[in-house]
Amino acid sequence: MAFVFKKQIFGFMDLLRFKKLVPKRREKLAEGSDAPLPKTYAVNETAKILHPGYQSAKLVSVEQNTADTKTYTFETEKPFYFRAGQYITVGCKIGESEVARPYAVSSAPKAALEKKVAVTVKKCGYFSGYLFDEAKVGDMFVLGDPSGEFCYEPVKDVPHIVALAGGSGITPFYSMAQAIADGTNDFRLTVFYGAKTEQEIIFKKELDALVSDKIKVIYVLSDEEKEGYEHGFIGADLLKKYVSGDFTVMMCGPAAMYAFADRELTAFALPLRRIKKEANCVGARDVEPKTWQLTVHIGFETFTVPADARETVLVAMERAGLKAPSKCRAGGCGFCHSKLLSGKFSLAGADKRRLADGKFGYIHPCCSYPDSDMELIVPKADLPEGM
């Protein structure tokens, strides 16, 4: 019931009305239910499903795709929802080090609702090499939340995605193709998939089986001439041969492919928002070897660990076995966001921090190289029990 107050000509009349308010309020409170409030609400439960956080997962299958690529399928504790094109972090303890890497999910979003998720990994670098050579069915890993914006956005994107994939960069597009085929997503997908040779193409059989009026795949070989394939690189002429009308470009592959594609795409005069690139992890830098001292505060504990000038601050913490949070390892997600107390650092590439982060002394350890001894406060990674 709404109370309507009328302003009295004499102020003291308002005071009389006010006097009645307290008993009226008591009366209303007495009418209310004394049942305890629910312990949880539907919206919180939904949020837990959408954002399960870190969870432990068992490796249930390993399938070799090419000479240097394997697909790893994990069974998760909880079902979760992700959008085709997103990535998850996969991590475990190797010796004394806590190691994790982000990988684009190659399975369909629907499979994750049944607690299955797969990543396809090319053998290169420390963790991917470990997975390739050592990981076996039954091993336990820690998976992070599905993350990233490398997805079809119906509000922003044209419903025709032209995908440029290089090598293992096909994985997010394979997930998208499956999502279109099973009705989870609704857009047209034209994939230009570049590889050196036919032998290096991942998921050829699977992609061919998904081809439809909505999904088209053009294979482009750079080092081999074969019937049924395009040859050379994915350039403007090739795009014009297969694509017409309006489209959004999404690319995933090595940095050299991005540089080449950027030049070729000028022929289409696309606005910047129509070109989306998946970020690559920051690697080591080419400088003289030198070891700095890193003082790290995590929760109520303080650690002092060595930091190699060639590697990022995040890698230094992981090598020392510290549980530092990370997701994209490319400066994009802000998950590793840490407060710098002292020391100098260099950024890998562009500064992707918010303006306020720079101003108030926050850094992203995943893309910062140490240039002196450093001291920082790092948030605690919320890992599952025992991991």
Ligand code: FES
């Ligand atoms: S891990 Fe994403 S910004 Fe550092």
